[in-house]
C-alpha cells in the first residue's frame with residue numbers, strides 16, 4: 001500500500017505558509033490515493049530528541065515505510081528549524097547510508113520539500129547566496145539516497161504581507177504562493 005509521510009516544522013499554526021502548502025499537497029495526494037496510508041508528524045508540537053547516540057528505530061522505520069515524503073521547512077536564520085534538523089539527524093545514520101553498490105537501504109521514494117521564506121533568495125536577488133536550506137537538504141538527503149527523486153517548492157517573500165516596509169513585494173508573495181499551490185497539486189498526483 002502506498003504511504004505518505006507528512007512532516008511540518010513551522011512554529012506557527014495561524015498563517016503558516018509552509019503548513020498551508022504541505023497541507024495542499026497532502027490533501028491532493030490523499031484524494032488521488034484514497035486507499036493510501038497517511039502519517040503526519042508535527043515536529044513543532046512534538047519535537048524528536050536531539051541526537052545523543054540513542055537509536056530511535058521507529059523514526060527510521062517511519063521514513064523507510066514511506067513512498068512519498070512531504071516536508072514543510074520554514075526558513076529560520078537562512079536555514080531550517082532546529083526541530084527539522086533533529087529529525088533528520090535521527091534517521092540519517094550510517095546503517096541507512098547509500099552503499100558503495102549504490103543501494104539505498106531506505107528504499108526509493110519521492111521527496112517534496114516546501115519552503116516558506118520571509119524574503120527572496122532567487123538568482124539575481126541580493127541574498128541569493130544566503131539560502132542554506134536547499135543546498136544543505138540536497139547534501140544531507142544524498143547520504144541516504146533521498147535526493148534521487150527530490151523536488152523543492154519555494155514560497156517566497158511571505159514577510160511582505162506582515163512587514164509594511166516590504167509592501168512593494170506583496171505581488172511577488174501572492175504569485176509565489178499561487179505557484180507553490182499549483183506545483184504541489186501537480187506533484188501530488190504525478
Ligand SMILES: Cc1cc2nc3c(=O)[nH]c(=O)nc-3n(C[C@H](O)[C@H](O)[C@H](O)COP(=O)(O)O)c2cc1C
Pocket residue numbers: 010011012015016017018019073074075076077078079116117118119120158159
Ligand atoms: C526564528 C525565525 C527566523 C527567521 N529567519 C528568516 C531568514 O533568515 N530569512 C527569511 O527570509 N525569513 C526568515 N524568517 C521568516 C520566515 O521564514 C517566514 O515567516 C516564513 O513564512 C515562515 O514559515 P511559515 O509561514 O510556515 O511559518 C524567520 C522567521 C522566524 C520565526
